Structure formats: structure tokens, C-alpha cells
Amino acid sequence: MNDQTQLKYPHPNPSISFWLQGTRSSPLLGHRTTPTLPDTVDVVIIGSGLSGAATAYFLLTGPNPPKSVIILEAREACAGATGRNGGHCRPDCYRGYRGYKETFGKEQAFKVLANEMDTLNLMQEIIEKENIDCDFWRGYSFDVAMNQKCADEWHTTLQAYIADGADITGIVEWISDPHKAQQMTRCPSAQAAAIFPAGSLWPYKLVTGLLQICISRQGLNLQTTTTVKAVEAEGNMWKVETDRGNIIATKVVYASNAFTSTLLPEFEGKLTPFRGQCSAIVPTKPYSGPNMLSHTYSFRWGPPRGDYDYMIQRPKDGIIILGGGRWKVPIKELLGQTDDSIKFPEITTHLGQALRDYLEDWGEESIGEGLLSDWTGIMGYTPEVVPYVGQLPNKPGAFICAGHCGHGMARIMTCARGLAALMRGESWSATGLPECFEPTEKRMSMSSKTVEERWIETHGRGEGMLD
Structure with missing residues (x-):
């Protein structure tokens, strides 16, 4: 596929990972909870990897859950980065400290590293609580x-x-x-x-375990092979345009990681595949x-x-x-x-x-x-090597959990829990997340380096980005 416009969306015929090879019997292959899309919903989540699935889980199992949540996935469930990673939940317990301190200061650097251990603990807690068979x-x-x-x-x-x-x-x-x-x-x-x-774990099985819980117990609507083409403001709501029709949503979550800038051009250079x-x-x-x-x-x-x-x-x-x-x-x-x-x-x-x-x-x-x-x-990489989690600047009801820098297994679970809290109207402090994860106007300003500039800078010093 040489058309650069098409490459802004997930490739329709990707390579198949070890994890996906071993789950060709999954009942979620080709899954569409309803034959057609609803006209309106409370929450649209774009992307069915760990970010999308975990956000749905924490929203639907938390206090005052939304009445209707739909996940839209361009390909099959968990067919993107989560279904292709190394099956490795590996907190950074020291190595990134100096880089984070240089970028954000000592307090935030401590919080970033602490969050990664929190994520490992939370992942284990949820897997054991829900009895998810994912070889953890x-x-x-x-x-x-x-x-x-x-x-x-x-x-x-x-x-x-x-x-x-x-x-x-x-x-x-x-x-x-x-x-x-x-x-x-x-x-x-x-x-x-x-x-x-x-x-370590089987990442596809973790995600599909969360999705099946949300579908069977909480009424989640999962729509695979449904590509989101645009999201536009519609009064105080959001019109989500797909290749199968439009949905009007009160809130929308971008869990689209490397493809975020396709729908949010302001992330060009700020969240790079x-x-x-x-x-x-x-x-x-x-x-x-x-x-x-x-x-x-x-x-x-x-x-x-x-x-x-x-x-x-x-x-x-x-x-x-x-x-x-x-x-x-x-x-x-x-x-x-x-x-x-x-x-x-x-x-x-x-x-x-x-x-x-x-x-x-x-x-x-x-x-x-x-x-x-x-x-x-x-x-999906960001210049500061930390994700974007929270409400988008000047876009009430629009939220993001993306840019995990190849390190999402050590971050996403706590990020999704924190995002669900923000979507319920709770304060940032209630999330337990580092403040530097928030996609503030200051962070998004053009004065910060692009991913490409940051890559050249760090590799020129012999440093690597996250693993």
C-alpha cells in the first residue's frame, strides 16, 4: 500500500503476530455486538487495544457508569500494537530517571517511575480479580x-x-x-x-478477557472492522464519522495510539508512529x-x-x-x-x-x-517519552489515552483507570498519575521538540528511547 492517505489508517492486511496466530478461534474475531451502529451513545472509544479495553472496563465497573459505551475498531479486536508487543510488563525502576528529571523535574521523575510499579501491581490485581486466563x-x-x-x-x-x-x-x-x-x-x-x-503475559488474551467481561456483564458494544474517519463537534456533543455511518456521542476517547494524528492533526509530530x-x-x-x-x-x-x-x-x-x-x-x-x-x-x-x-x-x-x-x-512515540492521558485542551468531552512509546504494558492500566476517573468528573489528583502525562496547552505548544527532533538528539548522545 503506497498511498500515504491510506497509510494514515491501519493496514487492512497486517502481518500476524504469535499472539494472534494462537487465538484464531477467538469468539471476538469479526465481532459486532449489534448489526448496525447506534445513533447516539454516551461514550465512543476509538481503538480496542489495551488502552481502549481497559478504559471501558474502568468506566463500566466504576461508580456511576455511563449507560452506553461503544468501542470502534478499524480491524479486529486487539489487532494493533497491544496484539503485537513482546508480552512484557516491565516497569522502569531507575533507568529513565535522569531523562525525566531533566525534562520534568525531580518530583515528576519520581512519580513517573512509581507509576510503572503501580501499573504492574494493578495489572496483577485485575487479572486475579477477574480470573483472566492470559498466562500472567x-x-x-x-x-x-x-x-x-x-x-x-x-x-x-x-x-x-x-x-x-x-x-x-x-x-x-x-x-x-x-x-x-x-x-x-x-x-x-x-x-x-x-x-x-x-x-509477562499473553496480551491479546488480557484485552479480550476485559472486552468479554464488559460485553457480557456491562453491556459494552464492540464494533470491529469499523474505521473512524473523522470526529467533529456537534453543538456540545461529538459526531463520530465512520465507514458504516455516524454516531453522536457525549464523550469520545482517542485510544488510537500511533494513528491519533489522523483524527487529531494537532498531534502531528507530537505523537509519531x-x-x-x-x-x-x-x-x-x-x-x-x-x-x-x-x-x-x-x-x-x-x-x-x-x-x-x-x-x-x-x-x-x-x-x-x-x-x-x-x-x-x-x-x-x-x-x-x-x-x-x-x-x-x-x-x-x-x-x-x-x-x-x-x-x-x-x-x-x-x-x-x-x-x-x-x-x-x-x-506511538511522544517527544517527552511519556503518554498523553486526559481531556484534550479546549475540547470538552474529548479525552485521550495514547502515545505509550512502546512501553504501554508498564503504563496503560493505571492510565486507563485514571482516565475513567477524569471522565467521571474527578480531579487530576484522584487519578494518581504524574501531572506530566496530561495533554495541556503548554505541553502541546509548538515550542516543544517533535518526536523526530528528540530522536536525533537522544541517539546522537547514544541514548535509546524506551523499551
Whole structure:
């Protein structure tokens, strides 16, 4: 698909992720709760990934729920970024501190990191409360510094965090000795490592679990393969125009992540698509059964490379999910791109052989071991590397939960809960969210850097954006 106008909307025939391959029997495929669209509703939510599903869940299960909520999805339920990610809920427990402090100040930096642990805890709470079968696992993760420059950068950040008053006791364990780091991570190139809490799960099953709860118990109307073309003010209401007709709504929620600027042009350059690639790998015997990995991972390099891969091993079936390799292709092929129907052979090759290089004694792969499949997903990045959550400036009744910077599993659940509170008329303080997430006029002003400018700046210093 070469038409740039068409690429402003999700591609109709995307690549299929491991998560989506394994759920082709889902009752939500092709789901439309009603055969036609209603004329009016209380709330329209655009997008059925984790942002849309969790916002619907917290609205409908919270106090004074709206009488009618509809989710509009251009493709199948959870067919976007959430259904294509690494299945990794991995809070940043220290690494982004200096960057957030530089951008927002110490108080907000502390709040951003605290929010990510809150999100992991809330995700576990909701999964257990609702008994959602999504292979949720909670344990720990390794940050693996693959060169000394990366190790030095992380340690400097951790020391700055502690010097500013952070108590990392029982949260972050720093391993400075390269030999010990190599032994613990099973990674011969490790120069240092950090250990901190993390979780993994089957993201599609979490989202469809939330959607099914809302449909069966709370009256949610889910309409798949329904593309929103425009949203226009209609008095004190909103007219949501789709390819199947129009809906008049009291409130509208943009949970459209990388595609937000299609409907909200003011987000052009402020919320930019980024194409990433991920894979599923059948491990060799040294990484199977009793030898499975005990932690999730991020492998990261300092300058001049300044990039990373991320990885989980699923406890239920042992399949390894490995994503990254984005330095293998020019940045122009990733930043600003929305076509998730294609894969880059250079990245596919990298993902297929990376674990032989990263992990000790990976060994020869038998037939059926190694790369099982790989796929593409479209993330949404913001210049400050934090999402937009809240009411849109000068647009009463219009709300957003988007721009999760490839890090949504560690943010969305609390963001959706907070957004639901704001939509009920509660104060920002009631959300528990960092104030820097709010899409204020000041934040949206043209004086701030675009995503492209920020990317050039950070990678010029050898820094990476979030994983």
C-alpha cells in the first residue's frame, strides 16, 4: 500500500503476530455486538487495544457508569500494537530517571517511575480479580549492559536516583562485577546488570478477557472492522464519522495510539508512529525444561550504538519472544511508518540469530527449533517519552489515552483507570498519575521538540528511547 492517505489508517492486511496466530478461534474475531451502529451513545472509544479495553472496563465497573459505551475498531479486536508487543510488563525502576528529571523535574521523575510499579501491581490485581486466563507471570527482569559505556550510564543514573532520595531496597539490585553479571544472566558479553520486578503475559488474551467481561456483564458494544474517519463537534456533543455511518456521542476517547494524528492533526509530530519488529523463537535444549530462563531481559548497548533488544521466555510453553533489531535498517524505514504488513529481512535475520550471540551455549538448532515466526507492529512515540492521558485542551468531552512509546504494558492500566476517573468528573489528583502525562496547552505548544527532533538528539548522545 503506497498511498500515504491510506497509510494514515491501519493496514487492512497486517502481518500476524504469535499472539494472534494462537487465538484464531477467538469468539471476538469479526465481532459486532449489534448489526448496525447506534445513533447516539454516551461514550465512543476509538481503538480496542489495551488502552481502549481497559478504559471501558474502568468506566463500566466504576461508580456511576455511563449507560452506553461503544468501542470502534478499524480491524479486529486487539489487532494493533497491544496484539503485537513482546508480552512484557516491565516497569522502569531507575533507568529513565535522569531523562525525566531533566525534562520534568525531580518530583515528576519520581512519580513517573512509581507509576510503572503501580501499573504492574494493578495489572496483577485485575487479572486475579477477574480470573483472566492470559498466562500472567510475575517475577524479575535483567537489564544487561552489553558494553562498558552502557554499564557506566546506568550506574550513573542509578546513583543520581539514590542521591535524590530514592530507596531502591528490595526493588533494584545492581551487579557491577562483570563475571558475576555474566554468570547470573548467562550472557558472556554482560559488563553489568540490574535486577528488578517485571511480569509477562499473553496480551491479546488480557484485552479480550476485559472486552468479554464488559460485553457480557456491562453491556459494552464492540464494533470491529469499523474505521473512524473523522470526529467533529456537534453543538456540545461529538459526531463520530465512520465507514458504516455516524454516531453522536457525549464523550469520545482517542485510544488510537500511533494513528491519533489522523483524527487529531494537532498531534502531528507530537505523537509519531514507529514501526517495530518482534519474533517467537523455539529454544534449544539448554534453554528448555529445567534450564529455562528465570528472568525477562533487555540487552542494551551504550554509544555509539545506543540501542537494545528485549526478551521474555513464556513459562507456560517455553517459547521465547524477542524483539528489537531496529538499528539494522535506516531510521526513515521505522519512524513515521504505519505499514505493519511487511517485515524487514535484515531484522528477521538478526532476530533469528541473536540468541546464539547473546546467550552462552545456545547450541545447534534442531529442525523445529529457532525462529518460529516474526511480525511487525506500530508503536506511538511522544517527544517527552511519556503518554498523553486526559481531556484534550479546549475540547470538552474529548479525552485521550495514547502515545505509550512502546512501553504501554508498564503504563496503560493505571492510565486507563485514571482516565475513567477524569471522565467521571474527578480531579487530576484522584487519578494518581504524574501531572506530566496530561495533554495541556503548554505541553502541546509548538515550542516543544517533535518526536523526530528528540530522536536525533537522544541517539546522537547514544541514548535509546524506551523499551
